[in-house]
Amino acid sequence: MSTLVARHVSKSYLSGGKPISVLTDASLSVDEGQFVTILGPSGSGKSTLLNICGLIETLDGGELIHKNTVLNKLTQRQRTDYRRQHLGFIFQSFNLVPVMTVADNVAYPLMLLDWSEADKKQRVREVLKQVGLSDFADKKPEQLSGGQSQRVAVARALVKRPSIIIADEPTASLDAETATQVIEQMKALATEQGTACLIATHDPRLLPYSDSVLHVDHGLIVRESVTVKPVSENHITLGELS
Amino acid sequence: MKWILLAWQNLGRNRRRTLATLLLIAMGVTGIMTTTGFALYTYESLQEFAMRENGQLILSHPDFFEREEEFPLQLGVADSDDIRATLLKDLNVSYVLPSIEFNGLISNGEKTTIFMGRGVDTDLPKVMGPALNIVDGRALSLRPDPAQDYEVILGQGLAESMQASIGSGLTLMSTTSDGALNAIDVIVQGIVATGIPEMDARYLMVHNSSAQFLLDTDNVSQLSIYLRNSDLQSDYQQRLTDEFPHLLVTPWQDRAFFYRSVKNLYDRIFGVMGVVILIMVLFAIFNTSAMSVMERIREIGTLGALGTRRSEIIRLFLLEASLLGGLGTLLGYGLSGILTIALTVFDVQMPAPPGQTEGYPLQVYFSGEVALWALFGVVVISMLASALAVRKGTQLTVAEALRYA
């Protein structure tokens, strides 16, 4: 069953007074628990598409549907509340809140949902254990390495069991080894709780984990491939793109 | 609760900036607390001084304060003894002191000058206490000996001018109420300092009976009514007006010109100072909040992406500002408390006010009411400043804020 469906999405920005079209006719669908990767050259509109799907950017045309809700009709406040309830985010540069401890960072989405102190504590402990950072609960983000920080971010994104996670270049700030580790943890956790992942990346190491790869170019989804083991094919794709 | 904790943690982000802002607020609050404390102390001292001299209410002829008398005590109160006896039956009335204002010439035999005299009741020293500053000799006798000369207390300057000391004999001359010239011999009983040099050069006090003899009258100029409790003042003002329709009842404030002009002046000076201080606080908080917002735009975007409402983000910044304002105010209480205590321990004298001879101790009242108002003012201003600063930072969309370098 499709969790998230985007149909004929278009988006343009004003640049120096005249509109430049970033997305012209992008469609995608993400099924429950699916791991979907968006691939494309820099400037092709991956972030824009992701931001629209993540409800932090509005679309100009087309529609966006999550389960049975038409999201492109929501007000700003409703979009905020929708993110609060249903979405998780992972960013390229981790974006942990520096004054909060690791545990508080992970607990933040639960705090927004008014979880009780006890439930919150238990859930945070559980998720931190899953990402292997139980011993770091009381540390501040500045005391963590890049890989550890991104694992905290993964924990923060998944802690409320959202139906979908939006991740824009989640491995771009990490070295190869930690990138793999982070993605494996993310995939394992997401799969376990049935959370879908929508990821923008140019990192080929992500492709083997993907259930589906969308190739974006100039705001159009040029090709959608269901990746059983499409390693060689993706090498070609990336060769074209970079 | 979580939000307050988060706001608190955010204050620790840039400790030096937070501390500098806190100190500035604390100093501002100390400024407000000590200046208003000083003004309150001054008001109360002057108020007490004025009330000791004239009581809370003054009974007089309706025109007494309005126009000049054509002859002495033309506008006096005739039946003062009856009025006094009636009023003293009321347990809330502690004293009713008649007094007589008169003037004339004083002479030591070789030199003559004019005086401004006051006939007073023998109980006056009791109500005036320290406000009656006898620098030499004694107050007027409680029971003047009719066989002796009339007693007089001279102002310091007048005593010098008459080359008089305790025990010197002088002559007072004046016109009686029916226009004849009269004179009495007086003996100097004491020398008084009023604090105002121009006053001291002319002032003298005698018993009411002496003044009445000199002026050949039974009238007095006014009756000062001292109530046990100043809260009863307006109540009694009404009652006395009803009871003595032929007389005028004047509250002490209407006759306390020095008190009123000082209060007017201080209210203005310290009012303006307070406003300046609050504006200073506004700018400090605005600056701190604006820097804090600019530094945290990406974080604002992150919190927004995670589902934090714009109102919650604004609230967070307002909380931070009010914490800052509140803590700064508390610190200011501490500082002004220390200053208040230090001023009582080390006796600091204020220079004499214009037209006065004596300085007075610099003391500051710690007023709970002013403290609460300062807290309220600072917190409201902090939130206002922060709201102005935050508006810009939260106008970006979440995506824009996240892209912000």
Ligand SMILES: Nc1ncnc2c1ncn2[C@@H]1O[C@H](COP(=O)(O)OP(=O)(O)O)[C@@H](O)[C@H]1O
């Ligand atoms: N807020 C914006 N204003 C103007 N142009 C923008 C804005 N956001 C993105 N763009 C432009 O849209 C295009 C696609 O950007 P983006 O979605 O970030 O691509 P990608 O993530 O694939 O690199 C780029 O040319 C970029 O310059």
Ligand SMILES: [Mg+2]
């Ligand atoms: Mg991008």
